[in-house]
Amino acid sequence: MKAIVKTAPGPGNLAYTDFKDPDLQPGQVVIEVQATGLCGTDLSLYNWAESMVRQFKPKPPMVMGHEFAGVVAHVGAGVTGLRVGDRVTANPMIYCGECYYCKAGRHSICDHRPQLGLGLNGCFARFIAVRQENVYPLPPETSFEAAAMSEVLCVALHTLDRIPVGPGDTVAVVGAGPMGFLVLLAAQAAGASRLVMTGLKADGDRLNVAKSLGAHTIVVDGTDPAEAVRDLTRGLGADVVFECAGHPSGVPQALSLARKGGRIGVLGQGYADSSFNTAILSYREVELIGVRSYDPKVWHRSYDVLASRQFPLEALITHRLPLEDAARGIELMKSKQGLKIMFTTDWA
Ligand SMILES: [Zn+2]
Ligand SMILES: [Zn+2]
Known part of the structure; x- marks a missing residue:
């Protein structure tokens, strides 16, 4: 499949290139990405910022990107409640569910929380594999572009839970x-x-x-x-x-x-x-x-927030670029020209 890949450690080293399709593990679904957003953290990965590298331990070559929405393309063994064709988004934080903090409901500060697109392969690609519990269905009327902003929306919801x-x-x-x-x-x-x-x-x-x-x-x-x-x-x-x-x-x-x-x-x-x-x-x-990231509770709530259209999410999208133009998107973000830069995909 085609993907935006961080090809090697160090600043830059980005390519739109062929990458192996994700392996579908039991309990996972493969999602075909329909819209994916560029985030400040992606820019930190691109720049190979020291604090980011220490936190997420990226191991290039890897697919970047963690904000997305798409359609379920394959369903792994043991998955219930999700079917091929479902419109979904996903929580990119793979919290462990076992540590002191997860058990206390504080998933955002989980001890073991690798993240899709920052430490694990992400969504700047045609396909991404995600474990079932991190996948959330979309309201029928929500666009893929709005849904691709679920991750930042969930940070905001968690922020107001804290403060x-x-x-x-x-x-x-x-x-x-x-x-x-x-x-x-x-x-x-x-x-x-x-x-x-x-x-x-x-x-x-x-x-x-x-x-x-x-x-x-x-x-x-x-x-x-x-x-x-x-x-x-x-x-x-x-x-x-x-x-x-x-x-x-x-x-x-x-x-x-x-x-x-x-x-x-x-x-x-x-x-x-x-x-x-x-x-x-x-x-x-x-x-x-x-305040850091989110917990599963706000991801569950985000369905109704999206459905209500209380947040004019699309108003924040200033640029829509094809995925292969990710490098241009990063330049726009660096120069503060764009607000939300959205990559659209056309897999037909
Ligand atoms: Zn983000
Ligand atoms: Zn944990």
Whole structure:
């Protein structure tokens, strides 16, 4: 089959090439991919970022990609409840189900959680094999492209499980990438009264999308974002801040935006150390809360979220490219030109 393959360790080393079809193991299904999204983590794998390599232990040559939707093409022995032709998406995190954290329902911090497309072969290909329990059927009216955003949607749902928001809250999102937008939409769906997104001048088009979704936007180069948020909040600051940039300046900026007693969700997986004086946590009783991926519970809930169309997911797709143009997609993402870049496939 054709696939986008990370061919060797080190930065770059990407090719659209032939790759062996996945082996179908008992308990698995093979899914024919119909739409697949490009994610910041894919960019980290492409760049061979040290923290990413340490975390997921990729072993090239391997197929990249972990956000997708498609159609069941083959069903392995022992699989029940899934049939050839079913429209599905899948949780790419292969949590172990056995460790202390899985047993406590904290699958997101499972001790053994290899991930499709980051450590195991992924979905930038015609076919991907996935174990049955990670496969979720789609509502009939949901498009493959919207469904291919289930993974980021589930991160956002899990984020709000960790850090609930509601009416009366001002929610600020640091970082105008796809993850920031999903969290923004989740906060909006949860009833937050005011939404703010901060970004860079280079994020121009992305911030326009945020405006169109009803958020206040702040360009941080040349302005003091903390002052801008205080101006919007009677001098208080944001009740909740979500750090979705993963840049070393992200958490310090989030701390400057939060009101006293505020909560900060840290989703960004920074590639470098971040520095701030921890006394601020004491003086201001701010809570700094780590958030990672999702658990099966939010994947089950995502069916109804997709069916309800509460999240205008398709509005976040700025580029649709054929899978063989993945390298161009990565360049677009690097230069912050795109928001969600979706690869479409035509296997006919
Ligand atoms: Zn992702
Ligand atoms: Zn586990």
